[in-house]
Every structure is written in structure tokens, then in C-alpha cells.
Amino acid sequence: MDERVTLRSHLDQAVQDAPNAPAVAAVIEAVAAASIRLAVLIADGPLAGITGRHSGINPDGDLQKDIDVAADEMMRRALRMAPVAAILSEESELPEMLDAEAPLCVAIDPLDGSANLENNISIGTIFSIRPRGNDVLSTFFEPGTAQCAAGFVVYGPQTILVLAMNQSVDIFILDRLAREFLLIAQGVKIAPNTPEFAINASNHRHWHGPVRAYIDECLAGSNGGGADFNMRWIGSLVAESLRILVRGGVFLYPADARPGYREGRLRLLYEAHPMALVMEWAGGAATTGRRRILELAAKTPHQRVPLIMGSVRGVRDVAVIHEGIEPMFDHSDAPLFARRGLFR
Missing domain, CATH: 3.40.190.80 (D-Maltodextrin-Binding Protein; domain 2)
Structure with a gap:
């Protein structure tokens, strides 16, 4: 793409097209901002005090590393400033209730694949955004078709944000100097016949x-x-x-x-x-x-x-x-x- 389209400008355009779009855009920006900070922490690793040591077991029985805890705290902190009624994280047994009147609920895996970090293999953040139902907690127990947006961040040689919103899948790359995501592929379609x-x-x-x-x-x-x-x-x-x-x-x-x-x-x-x-x-x-x-x-x-x-x-x-x-x-x-x- 010749024109530099930032995530923010892309979202500004998208808010014209969908219900709850300004709130959805605010949540995506919150996740993106936290992922930029998390990308730096992951890249620095031991230099930033991340040892990879186990710090416990999460509520679902998986070993929890220090980076998992740090990622969870960073994502929660960002989402608490967004229009979110409740957050369900892999690192917590139950959803965290925030603003019951906010229009959205978020389910998130703050750092998927942290066991790969010691081998310098790409890991990431996965998130799901849903419109809040009349009962906040029941929102998480609706079918996946209820999602209004979702996506994931890959922390690897490049930091990549994949965003599904408004029936389209778009890919952004982190400009590390400018500390913002730039659009690199729009309306992505999966190749149909790759063996x-x-x-x-x-x-x-x-x-x-x-x-x-x-x-x-x-x-x-x-x-x-x-x-x-x-x-x-x-x-x-x-x-x-x-x-x-x-x-x-x-x-x-x-x-x-x-x-x-x-x-x-x-x-x-x-x-x-x-x-x-x-x-x-x-x-x-x-x-x-x-x-x-x-x-x-x-x-x-x-x-x-x-x-x-x-x-x-x-x-x-x-x-x-x-x-x-x-x-x-x-x-x-x-x-x-x-x-x-x-x-x-």
C-alpha cells in the first residue's frame, strides 16, 4: 500500500458502518496500545526482568509464567479504560465486572503460547468482542456468532495485528519507531486450494x-x-x-x-x-x-x-x-x- 493508513484512521472510517462501532473501535485501540507495550516487554525478556519462571497455575490448570501475569495485567489495565462491561481472561477463574452499563464484553487470552518464548518462537494475544446482553455474564455464554469483532496479535520478527471487523479481515504491522499499527493488507481471503x-x-x-x-x-x-x-x-x-x-x-x-x-x-x-x-x-x-x-x-x-x-x-x-x-x-x-x- 502506498498510503500509510494507521489503525486509528482505519477505525475512524469503520465507525460509520456498524452498531456500537465507536465502542468497538475504542476496545480495539486499547488492546492495540497494550500490545505495543507488551511487544517491547517480550522483546527485552530477561533485560526487563522476565525470567520465564513459573509463577503458579492458572484457573484452568495450565502452568502460568511471569510473562503471562504481566500480559494479563497490561491488557486488563488498558481495557478498564475502554467501554467494557466485563472481561473474561484466561488467567482468571471468572469474568471481572467493570461498568455494567458499558456496551461490550471482552474475552481475551493475554499471551497465548508463552511456553514458546524461551525458544524465541512467535506468541500472541487473542481477543473476542461481544455486545453486552441484558445480563452481563450471560453474554459470554452466547454462540460465537454473537461476536461483533475479534482478532489476534503476533509477537514475532514483526508485530502483526489481525483484525476481523465489519465482515472483513485486515492486517496491520507495528511501526516500532512511530509506535503505531499501519495497514498492510485489507479484505484478506484465504487461498482455497493450498495442499x-x-x-x-x-x-x-x-x-x-x-x-x-x-x-x-x-x-x-x-x-x-x-x-x-x-x-x-x-x-x-x-x-x-x-x-x-x-x-x-x-x-x-x-x-x-x-x-x-x-x-x-x-x-x-x-x-x-x-x-x-x-x-x-x-x-x-x-x-x-x-x-x-x-x-x-x-x-x-x-x-x-x-x-x-x-x-x-x-x-x-x-x-x-x-x-x-x-x-x-x-x-x-x-x-x-x-x-x-x-x-x-
């Missing part, structure tokens, strides 16, 4: 039959009559999501047979819901394998789900195998598809 998948293949033995059948088909490639697939696995949700927006393909973090993974591993409200909104508004899809992610409503604040997202074709192919196998046979090796083949 690429991302999954932690070391868990193959634990996968349910439909997932195993899909990956086996991908690995068979042209020898099995289909396309030759590449595999990618970063193990960082924000980095995987950005790659899909840039390159296409499909990402799978399925449920499996291990204790703690049987209902999936990613949190619905502040990981799967916002990522699903980004994917769908970029022309892609997101599913559990059997249900559209955005149609799900959480029953608990930190509910976990499987997540399969990316191009419509890739997600559809995984869903087709699930549809062909009854849930009671999920643990089978899916011989039907092993014989017939999904890609031919």
Missing part, C-alpha cells in the same frame, strides 16, 4: 479415526491418487493462524484419547471463537469436525473444544470424514475412507 496441513503428528496414535484417516490420506499424496501435501507445525496458535491467512491450508488441533484432551484442548471463548470469526470472515471455515465453531455456546468460562480451521475445502474434507463415521466409531481406523479415498 498444506498443520498438526502435531507425534500424537498420531492418540487421534480418533476420522482425524487419522484424513492425515493418512494427505500423507499418501499422489501415491494414493490425491495431491502431495506439505506439513507445517509451529505449535503456536497465532502463528499457525497467520500462516493460513497468508498461505492457505488447514490447521488441526483435534480431541484425542489422552486424559485432558478428550474434549479438545483450545478454549472456546478466547481462542476458538475469535479464530473462527477471523477464518470465516476471510472466506474460510472452522469446525470441531462435527459442528461449526461459531454455532457453539460455552457452558463454562474456560470450556475446551477441538479446532479444525483454514480453507473451506480443507475443513470440509475433514468434516466429510467425520460425517461418514458415527461418533461411536471415532476411535476406529476408518477403513471406509482408507479404501475409497477422500481426494479421488
Whole structure:
């Protein structure tokens, strides 16, 4: 883009088009401002006193690092100054009530993937914005279709903000000298036919039959009559999501047979819901394998789900195998598809 469009000017234009738009813009600016400060803290790491040491366990049972606590404090501080009725954070058991009359509620993972920080792998912030319902707390238990905006920040070689708003997905990059985000891609669409998948293949033995059948088909490639697939696995949700927006393909973090993974591993409200909104508004899809992610409503604040997202074709192919196998046979090796083949 020849013209430098800042996040603020982009949001100023957007407020003309949607309900609650000024409030939504204020929340996005608050998250963006906090992410700029957080990017500096992450980059400095030990120089800023961030040791990577565990500082406890969060309410959902995950190990909590000092950077997780710092990120949570920074995001909360910023959102308390925005028109937000309540914040649900990964780092807290229950939502924090703010201004009950404010028009919006925010679910946020302040720092997703902090375990990757010691390896200098991209990590990020994920956020979901919803219009406040009549009962503030019930807002978080509506389906993902209730979201009015969502997005994520990637802290890597560049600090990138991906924003889903007004049915469009736009990408911004942090100008570190000016300390502001600049628009670099507008109306992003996921490539429809990239033969690429991302999954932690070391868990193959634990996968349910439909997932195993899909990956086996991908690995068979042209020898099995289909396309030759590449595999990618970063193990960082924000980095995987950005790659899909840039390159296409499909990402799978399925449920499996291990204790703690049987209902999936990613949190619905502040990981799967916002990522699903980004994917769908970029022309892609997101599913559990059997249900559209955005149609799900959480029953608990930190509910976990499987997540399969990316191009419509890739997600559809995984869903087709699930549809062909009854849930009671999920643990089978899916011989039907092993014989017939999904890609031919």
C-alpha cells in the first residue's frame, strides 16, 4: 500500500458502518496500545526482568509464567479504560465486572503460547468482542456468532495485528519507531486450494479415526491418487493462524484419547471463537469436525473444544470424514475412507 493508513484512521472510517462501532473501535485501540507495550516487554525478556519462571497455575490448570501475569495485567489495565462491561481472561477463574452499563464484553487470552518464548518462537494475544446482553455474564455464554469483532496479535520478527471487523479481515504491522499499527493488507481471503496441513503428528496414535484417516490420506499424496501435501507445525496458535491467512491450508488441533484432551484442548471463548470469526470472515471455515465453531455456546468460562480451521475445502474434507463415521466409531481406523479415498 502506498498510503500509510494507521489503525486509528482505519477505525475512524469503520465507525460509520456498524452498531456500537465507536465502542468497538475504542476496545480495539486499547488492546492495540497494550500490545505495543507488551511487544517491547517480550522483546527485552530477561533485560526487563522476565525470567520465564513459573509463577503458579492458572484457573484452568495450565502452568502460568511471569510473562503471562504481566500480559494479563497490561491488557486488563488498558481495557478498564475502554467501554467494557466485563472481561473474561484466561488467567482468571471468572469474568471481572467493570461498568455494567458499558456496551461490550471482552474475552481475551493475554499471551497465548508463552511456553514458546524461551525458544524465541512467535506468541500472541487473542481477543473476542461481544455486545453486552441484558445480563452481563450471560453474554459470554452466547454462540460465537454473537461476536461483533475479534482478532489476534503476533509477537514475532514483526508485530502483526489481525483484525476481523465489519465482515472483513485486515492486517496491520507495528511501526516500532512511530509506535503505531499501519495497514498492510485489507479484505484478506484465504487461498482455497493450498495442499498444506498443520498438526502435531507425534500424537498420531492418540487421534480418533476420522482425524487419522484424513492425515493418512494427505500423507499418501499422489501415491494414493490425491495431491502431495506439505506439513507445517509451529505449535503456536497465532502463528499457525497467520500462516493460513497468508498461505492457505488447514490447521488441526483435534480431541484425542489422552486424559485432558478428550474434549479438545483450545478454549472456546478466547481462542476458538475469535479464530473462527477471523477464518470465516476471510472466506474460510472452522469446525470441531462435527459442528461449526461459531454455532457453539460455552457452558463454562474456560470450556475446551477441538479446532479444525483454514480453507473451506480443507475443513470440509475433514468434516466429510467425520460425517461418514458415527461418533461411536471415532476411535476406529476408518477403513471406509482408507479404501475409497477422500481426494479421488
